[in-house]
Amino acid sequence: METFSHPFLIGGMPALSIAEKFGTPLYVYDANIIEAQYHRLMSAFSELNFKPKYACKANTNLSILKFILHLGCGLDTVSIQEVKLGILAGFAPDNIIFTPNSVSIDEIVEAAALGVRLNIDNLHILNEFGIRYGNTKPVCIRLNPHIVAGGNIKIQTAHLGSKFGISIHQIDDIIAICQKHEIVIEGLHMHSGSDIKDVNSFLKGLEVLFDTAKYFSQLNYLDFGSGFKVAYKEDDASTDIEQLGKEVCARFNAFCKNYGKTLELWCEPGKYLVSRSGYLLVNVNVLKATAANITIAGVDSGLNHLIRPMMYDAYHEIVNISNPSLEKHPYSVVGNICETDTFGTDRLLSEVRMGDTLAILNAGAYGFSMSSNYNSRLKPAEIMVYKGKAHLIRQRQVFEDLLLHQPQVDFL
Numbered sequence: 349m350e351t352f353s354h355p356f357l358i359g360g361m362p363a364l365s366i367a368e369k370f371g372t373p374l375y376v377y378d379a380n381i382i383e384a385q386y387h388r389l390m391s392a393f394s395e396l397n398f399k400p401k402y403a404c405k406a407n408t409n410l411s412i413l414k415f416i417l418h419l420g421c422g423l424d425t426v427s428i429q430e431v432k433l434g435i436l437a438g439f440a441p442d443n444i445i446f447t448p449n450s451v452s453i454d455e456i457v458e459a460a461a462l463g464v465r466l467n468i469d470n471l472h473i474l475n476e477f478g479i480r481y482g483n484t485k486p487v488c489i490r491l492n493p494h495i496v497a498g499g500n501i502k503i504q505t506a507h508l509g510s511k512f513g514i515s516i517h518q519i520d521d522i523i524a525i526c527q528k529h530e531i532v533i534e535g536l537h538m539h540s541g542s543d544i545k546d547v548n549s550f551l552k553g554l555e556v557l558f559d560t561a562k563y564f565s566q567l568n569y570l571d572f573g574s575g576f577k578v579a580y581k582e583d584d585a586s587t588d589i590e591q592l593g594k595e596v597c598a599r600f601n602a603f604c605k606n607y608g609k610t611l612e613l614w615c616e617p618g619k620y621l622v623s624r625s626g627y628l629l630v631n632v633n634v635l636k637a638t639a640a641n642i643t644i645a646g647v648d649s650g651l652n653h654l655i656r657p658m659m660y661d662a663y664h665e666i667v668n669i670s671n672p673s674l675e676k677h678p679y680s681v682v683g684n685i686c687e688t689d690t691f692g693t694d695r696l697l698s699e700v701r702m703g704d705t706l707a708i709l710n711a712g713a714y715g716f717s718m719s720s721n722y723n724s725r726l727k728p729a730e731i732m733v734y735k736g737k738a739h740l741i742r743q744r745q746v747f748e749d750l751l752l753h754q755p756q757v758d759f760l
C-alpha cells in the first residue's frame with residue numbers, strides 16, 4: 349500500500365484547506381507535475397529535433413493549455429472546438445495539429461482556414477482535400493500500422509478493424525490519390541492506443557513510419573503518436589520514457605541519415621503530461637454497511653465527473669485525506685449517480701467518517717474533459733496549484749448553466 353504525506357499535499361499545499369476553501373467535488377492540479385513530466389520527456393529525446401504536441405483531449409482547461417504552451421509544447425487536437433481553444437490559449441496555428449476522425453470535409457476546411465496542420469485519416473477525405481487544395485496545402489497522413497497495443501480494447505486504435513487511420517495495406521491508394529492531385533505529404537502519423545507500457549510497440553510503429561517514408565520525398569516530420577502508460581498504483585508498470593527515448597533517438601537519427609534530411613520527430617502525449625497532476629477531491633455523504641462486510645462510502649461526485657473507472661475499468665488510488673492514520677478497513681467508494689457508479693471496490697482506507705474528504709488520484713487526464721451533466725448534476729470547479737498558490741481555473745457550475753441554450757417550448 350502506497351504511503352502519502354500527512355497532511356496530504358498538492359503542489360506543497362494542504363489539500364484539505366483547498367477543499368475547504370473551494371468546496372467539493374473539486375478537481376485540483378499540480379502544475380509542478382506537468383512541468384516535471386514535460387522536462388523528463390524533453391530530456392529523454394534531447395538528441396533529436398523533438399517537437400511534442402500535447403493531446404489536449406486529456407484536459408482542455410484554458411489555463412492548463414496556456415501553461416503547457418509556455419513550457420514550449422505544441423498542441424494535438426481532434427475537433428474544431430479544440431483547435432479554437434488552442435488558438436485562444438495562444439498556440440500558433442502551425443504549432444497545432446488537427447487529427448479528427450469521422451468528420452465532414454467542412455470541418456477540415458474550417459481548420460485549414462485557421463492555418464493549423466492537418467492530419468487526414470481516410471481516403472475519401474484525402475481525395476476531397478486534393479480536389480480542393482491540390483498542392484497548395486501540405487498535409488499529414490494518419491496511418492493505421494495494425495499494431496495491437498493498449499491497456500483496454502476500448503483504447504486500442506490500430507487493430508485490423510479499427511476506425512482510425514488509413515490502413516498500411518492501402519498505401520497504393522494513398523499514393524495514387526496524392527499523385528492525382530499533386531498533394532504534398534509533409535508528415536506521417538500513427539497512434540496505436542493508450543496505456544502502452546511496452547517500448548517495442550512504439551518501435552514497431554516507428555518502423556512502419558520509416559518504411560512508408562520512402563514513398564514521400566517532401567516529409568518534414570514523423571509523428572509516432574502517444575499512449576505512454578502512467579502508473580496508477582504503487583508498483584504499477586509505466587512506459588520507460590528514458591529507454592524509449594534512447595531507442596527512438598538511435599533509430600530516428602539513422603533513418604534521417606538514410607532519408608537525406610533531418611526531420612522533426614513528433615509525439616502527442618496526453619495522459620503522460622497531465623494524469624498524475626490531477627486529484628478529484630470528494631466528500632463522504634453516506635456510510636452504509638453491507639452484508640458483504642465492505643462498507644459503502646457514498647461521495648458527492650460520480651461517473652459524471654470521472655468516468656474512467658466505469659468506462660475502462662481504470663484503477664484510481666483513493667486516499668482518506670481527512671483521517672489518514674486511523675486503522676484501515678475495506679470500503680467501496682461509490683458516486684451519487686442513479687446507476688452502478690463505483691470509483692473503487694474493496695479498497696483499504698483509513699477509517700472513513702461522515703464528512704471526510706477523499707482524494708481520487710491520477711485524475712488529471714480524461715477526468716474533467718470527459719465529464720457531463722448526467723442526472724442534471726453540476727460540474728466541479730477546477731484549481732491549479734502553482735508556486736504555492738491555489739488558482740481557480742474554472743468555476744463550479746450553477747443551476748442556471750443547465751438552462752443555457754434551452755428555448756423553453758410549451759407544447760400544450
Ligand SMILES: Cc1ncc(COP(=O)(O)O)c(C=O)c1O
Binds near residue numbers: 403406573576617618
Ligand atoms: C491520436 C491520438 N493521439 C494522442 C492521444 C493521447 O493518448 P494518451 O493520453 O494515452 O497519451 C490519443 C488518445 O486517445 C489519440 O487518439
